[in-house]
Amino acid sequence: MAHYKHESCGTAEKVWLLYEFEGRSRGLKPHSYCIHCGVVRKISADRAKPMGYYMNILARLGITKVQIRLIVKELERVDFDDAYSMTRSEQKEVFISVVKKYSKVRENRIRASS
Ligand SMILES: [Zn+2]
DSSP states (O other), rough: OOOOSOOOOOGGGOEEEEEEEHHHHHHHHEEEETOOOOOOOOOOSSEEEEEEEHHHHHTTTOHHHHHHHHHHHHHHHHTTTTTTOOOOHHHHHHHHHHHHHHHHHHHOOOOOOO
């Protein structure tokens, strides 16, 4: 993302878009979007967690410092902790694939702890 923090448009500028919850469409709802980059804000009960939450998990999985650095670097590249455009369940899938890429921790162990 080209800028540090998203800024929502005003209430009047909101756009009506389909709202999904638990994989099912729940009709149209007004969504905010970022006035700088145009990303539409997710409306969801499935809120993304901050990076610190995942750092704690990495520490618990017994991953080395070097591996953690590589994992965090890659997560930051995909705007992993951007609650504006990521949901918790999307984060989980990204987290699992990146941890698998840089460590030998088995998928079911990562899945169970994240
Ligand atoms: Zn933005």
